[in-house]
Amino acid sequence: MTSVDDLFRKHNAGSKRKLEDPTTTFSRPLSNKSTKLTNGSSPRSLVNDAFDSNDSGGKAAFPQDETLDGQDDVEAGPTLPPEEVEDEPGDDEEGRFFGGGVTKQEREVIDFIDKNDDGDADEKFDSAWLRRTAINFERKINKNAELRAKYESDPIKFVGSEADLDAEIKGLSLLSEHGELYGEFVKMGCLGSLVGLLAHENTDIAIAVCELLAELTDEDSATTEDQWKTLVGAMVQNDLVDLLSSNLARLDEENESDRAGVYHILNVLENILSGSDNQEVVGANNNMMQWLLQRIKKIDLNARGKVGQNRQYAAEILAILLQTNRMNRDRIAQMEGVDTFMELLSAYRRRDPEKDSDEEEFAENLFDCLACVVEERFAGEKFVEGEGVELCLIMLREGRLAKARALRVLDHAMSGGNAIAVSVRLVEAAGLKTIFGMLMKSHKTERSLVEHLIGILASLLRYLPGGSAARIRTLAKFVENDYEKILRLVELRREYKARLSRVEASIRREREQLSSSEVEALADEWLSRRLDAGLFSLQAIELILSWMVAEDNGARQTISVLLGEDGLKILERSLRDQLDGMDPGQSDEAKSTEEMLEALLLCVEQ
CATH class of the missing domain: 1.25.10.10 (Leucine-rich Repeat Variant)
Incomplete structure (x- = not known):
């Protein structure tokens, strides 16, 4: 996400x-749009009428604009100079003028202004x-x-x-x-x-x-x-x-x-x-949220892809509002926002928006909105009821730009408040073939897709009810064809481990040159670098392998051999590290995760 x-x-976000x-x-003269104007007029038109009133025989708006009767031939413009001008100081012997055409008093005024000309600049x-x-x-x-x-x-x-x-x-x-x-x-x-x-x-x-x-x-x-x-x-x-x-x-x-x-x-x-404090204030304004939802639904007929700048901008504002605020997600779900997002995104099942267009950014923001909101229970229920799982699977099979985004939506939905129902629906909608097929081709897939695939597989093993038909079908996929999916996961683990090891070695070198206080100050930065290197995905793969060790004896033996000399000790250390990394005073979800890790640890240790 x-x-x-x-x-x-x-402040470093690129171009504004x-x-x-x-x-x-947009270059507008000031107009007046008061509802109190009468006869459909506006100040802009009234001002024009005032200046143009001579056309209708009325009195001129300003006296100086009136034409004087009988004076059509009066000369206009500056007064002509006298026919004979005596020489004044500043004229040369031949009468050429060097004085600039101003009097002595006027020159003094100009000199004074020149001396103070920088007043505004120095304000x-x-x-x-x-x-x-x-x-x-x-x-x-x-x-x-x-x-x-x-x-x-x-x-x-x-x-x-x-x-x-x-x-x-x-x-x-x-x-x-x-x-x-x-x-x-x-x-x-x-x-x-x-x-x-x-x-x-x-x-x-x-x-x-x-x-x-x-x-x-x-x-x-x-x-x-x-x-x-x-x-x-x-x-x-x-x-x-x-x-x-x-x-x-x-x-x-x-x-x-x-x-x-x-x-x-x-x-x-x-x-x-x-x-971030203002996200709650804006989200709590129902009129604002309703307007944003209605605006993203309103097509812009004259824009490319029928998505103009304001429509795209409204989608971006919604994505920001939903990114971290759970209450805003619940509010938008109550307003049928989930159905709105899915309806608009259905247009991209088989086609991509034009590259580098407002429509492309609009689609990206809609996917962001849906991925955020389906993490909550009520929105997750709406997602299942609205056949959101089926829509995402169609995009995975037939979409291009939408493929990666649909996978991310599924990953978020399958780890959210309605994860069990979403996981079951994915199996019932014949999604296993699609997900495992993408896993086996993941060497040709960009890293972000691989990480979402890993997240989906981990969710299937965690949330599918024990002994259910959906869980049995999922386990069968893991063990078919001589455990080829497990082999692929071990290969991925090796790749992530190598990438993470390089980052760990770099951090160790830095740590050796720092004091204890400096080490503490850099702890968050180092964690971020580990996560960027794939720490979370590595732990998720080790969770999946631990689940398979607990579920199937054949998988246990295969995994033990594939992991090399340390065998299952690798999984044991990983589970302990994840337990040690959990914060005290946890939420219900975190407590559930802790119980899962402890149960898997017992299975791996046997």
């Missing part, structure tokens, strides 16, 4: 996501600047609110204040370069005012706020972790998630600016979800 670090707040087609042309972005900016921002908000209330039915009277407010919001983007001011920005109450504008009647104002919030919380903003948490924590406390959800409900993606607005909202969500 994709690691949490791969999905969450990464950008707003792409069909929203790359300090400190607390004083922030206070000035905050005051202007609050004034713009108040002025717009007053004019909206006073001229509710006449948008032309407040559209100017709306444009000023929009410009002020955009000016706050400078804050992203000064994370040291985030705390003060929050304390001054400005952040609350900013987030509150998400409820503005003009959706263009709300969209501008979303774009700003995305910039302030972006991984590229000049902030420390604490500064980022201060800002995001305050945003969440000011009902950010509810307000974002409300905006998603009122935006229409048929409109270009609204489509861009949806993108910016999803961008904000992605940014705040890099803080």
Whole structure:
């Protein structure tokens, strides 16, 4: 399964996501979309009407635009110079002018401006600047609110204040370069005012706020972790998630600016979800979760593969929400999310999405969502009821891109809360032939597939009920054809052991040169390197071999010979290491694992 670090707040995650087609042309003049406009008009059209009113014989919008009667022939433009100009200081003997066309007083003004021209460049972005900016921002908000209330039915009277407010919001983007001011920005109450504008009647104002919030919380903003948490924590406390959800409900993606607005909202969500505490807050918002589910189902007719950027982005947000949060998985399962994921993924049973497209990433995110959610009991039940096992087996037999992803889904489902039912269904659906067939061809298979195959086989032996027809059929597969599957597993064990031994030797060399405190500090890093080298898969293979030793005498003798001089002692040491590595204060699942290891250890020792 994709690691949490791969999905969450990464500063080394490569190129930054950008707003792409069909929203790359997003360049919108400020418009007003208040529901209070009458006669289908908008401030944008009203402003145009004001300027164009002469066409209908009405009075001009501004007096200076009126044409004066009887003065059609009046000359326009700058006043002509006098016909004769006397020489002034600055003219040469032939009358050529060197003075620049300005008076002495004007030259003094220009000189003064030149001397102070670097004032803006040297402006300090400190607390004083922030206070000035905050005051202007609050004034713009108040002025717009007053004019909206006073001229509710006449948008032309407040559209100017709306444009000023929009410009002020955009000016706050400078804050992203000064994370040291985030705390003060929050304390001054400005952040609350900013987030509150998400409820503005003009959706263009709300969209501008979303774009700003995305910039302030972006991984590229000049902030420390604490500064980022201060800002995001305050945003969440000011009902950010509810307000974002409300905006998603009122935006229409048929409109270009609204489509861009949806993108910016999803961008904000992605940014705040890099803080794990916020995953529960977002997931607990039913409206948000429902919108995300509905959005991934909505096709984008004009996009390649009918998957546009926002549809793909919604799937990615769901994958993040489900990655580590069990409550979110249960919530999405209650909303029929499992059926939704399987229905959408069924399109890839026999075909692959276009390479390097939004659709390909969309499919990847759907597989991530399904693999995460089926680990929980209720979702696992829905997976079996919806014939998810059968769908994955079809993908294993006929799919291309989907093959590896379907195998991962099965692996997660067969080690989750409904593992027994999933394991039994796999055998009943004639999945043994497919799984064991892939095992025997695993020398041609990429490593990730081999590891999922090993996980599935370990789950079959652990969860299939003793004496059941499904278990007997599985054991028969292991021993058929002179134990060829066991031979293949021993070969795989040898490969993983050799890879892990090289890493262990490297770690030992490093350990010899370090103090005890340094060794302790590097313990987690070394464990990660062992896992990358295949420690987990090696232990799973040794578990499978231990199960076969316990289940079949012929397999016991074969395994003992294949493992060489140490024979079953190898399995004994592995089981003891796994027992010693378990943490105290375990969950029910961990206690069950401990009991299994102890029982297998007794069988191997005999």
